[in-house]
Amino acid sequence: MLIYLAIHQDKPCRVTDVAASYRISRNHLLKVALGLGRLGYMTATRGRTGGIALARRPEEINLGEVVRKMEVDFALTECMQTEGGLCAIAPACRLKRVASKALAAFLAVFDDYTLADITGNRDQLAGLLDLPRSMKAA
Amino acid sequence: MLIYLAIHQDKPCRVTDVAASYRISRNHLLKVALGLGRLGYMTATRGRTGGIALARRPEEINLGEVVRKMEVDFALTECMQTEGGLCAIAPACRLKRVASKALAAFLAVFDDYTLADITGNRDQLAGLLDLPRSMKAA
Structure with missing residues (x-):
């Protein structure tokens, strides 16, 4: 989840999108998000334009x-x-x-x-995470 | 189990004794013994005077x-x-x-x-493993 948020710092993210990208359980990720929020790594804002985001820069994690x-x-x-x-x-x-x-x-x-060290290959990771669902299933 | 056998090299050992000393399940230890035997760390001899023993010197494990x-x-x-x-x-x-x-x-x-490194304090370990049952429960 931290990797996803680090490479998508330019747009608001939703737990649902993270779950779909990694093809893992949204319920499990909600628990992870709760833990990350409690520890101060992530913030969550409510509402239509809200979402989850890193609370610190990747270099600081x-x-x-x-x-x-x-x-x-x-x-x-x-x-x-x-x-x-x-x-x-x-x-x-x-x-x-x-x-x-x-x-x-x-x-x-x-x-x-740090989180920055493992997300230096941003474009490559984004390419794998943001593939349309139809391509991932292929 | 390897620690027990290393400090009791002078006498034949039984899985039952190891289980009693560590106060753990004999059935679980039988599985461990099977694995250790299969990997060549331990030998087992049948009969009244038989028992389990290290198959190699502690320095070689x-x-x-x-x-x-x-x-x-x-x-x-x-x-x-x-x-x-x-x-x-x-x-x-x-x-x-x-x-x-x-x-x-x-x-x-x-x-x-090696196993020898962690059993150098043989007397101290033997003292803890060979206490009479009544004293252990105290």
């Missing part, structure tokens, strides 16, 4: 931050859950430390990119 | 290899599935590249460790 905020559950193992889990060896487990380090390395890669 | 072989599904997004998925922008998507790079960074951390 860091992917690591988005992944961290949107993915609620990063527990790779039971012991990494907020509640701590019940694993018998948790107090001395070195695997837990390795898994935490791996997760940090994973997120650090996203930290290196 | 690389965690990155285990994670790659045991985790069947590493698709973070629909487009990373073996079948490719249906996302409209997949051919030009740079997010997919970032996600692949992040996954590689995640697995690379596990590549740096």
Whole structure:
């Protein structure tokens, strides 16, 4: 959804259009939109000329931050859950430390990119998203 | 299970004991054991004196290899599935590249460790795994 909004900054967008372009459930996207709005990445205006839009410039939207905020559950193992889990060896487990380090390395890669970095090929992406429905089905 | 077997190399082990020590389902562990056996990490011998044991020395069991072989599904997004998925922008998507790079960074951390590295604190782990049941419940 952020990619769609980044390459369509010149026109008002509707969740229905995003859903149709990606051919995914509008209901699912409404939930995503709600989350993005709550986190301050997106704004929504009501009315006939209203729609959804980015609340910040793509350069200011860091992917690591988005992944961290949107993915609620990063527990790779039971012991990494907020509640701590019940694993018998948790107090001395070195695997837990390795898994935490791996997760940090994973997120650090996203930290290196902004929404602008992944939408630099705007025309190419727009070409794929804005194809008439009949052509997409072909 | 590999951690348990690594710190109990001096005695024959049974899946039942591993399940009791970690307080997890024996049925689930039987499936894990089957997978570990199939991949050549573990051997099983039948009979009264039989049991399960590591098929290689802990130094020779690389965690990155285990994670790659045991985790069947590493698709973070629909487009990373073996079948490719249906996302409209997949051919030009740079997010997919970032996600692949992040996954590689995640697995690379596990590549740096062997089973021996995470079981160096053998006595501490054994202390937690071999507590009498009554003490664990306390």
